[in-house]
Amino acid sequence: MLKRGFWCECWTEDLAEQQSPTLLASFDAYSAPQADRWVSVALRTISPALDADASDEAWEWLYEDRIETRRALLRAEPCTVSVTHAKTRITWTIRPALFLPLAHRQGAELPTCAHDCKPHPAG
Secondary structure (H helix, E strand, O other): OOEEEEEEEEEEEEOOOOOOOEEEEEEEEOOHHHHHHHHHHHHHHHHHHOOHHHHHHHHHHHHHHHHHHHHHHHOOOOEEEEEEEOOEEEEEEEEEEEEOOOOOOOOOOOOHHHHOOOOOOOO
């Protein structure tokens, strides 16, 4: 059974270097509120350490643009939120996703050969 949700990522990019962005974190959200809350918590957490301009960008999104992000997510549209601190750009991306359930062994029979392997004593 497929589950609808959002795949969220946080990327950092050093604007002074010619390098690709680096994936810092990822998160699987199962609702639009959960997805935008992930960005909101991150921005609130780091905002005291940001320079004045980046802090202003963060709080502008939190108080003015967040509702537009939530509306876009409810329409299953991808969203991006970015702030630039000194020479580092931090970008959160949120994309609609379909999640596949992971296989597990509960309720499943192991093949008969699985019982042929015996652990060796340590030594």
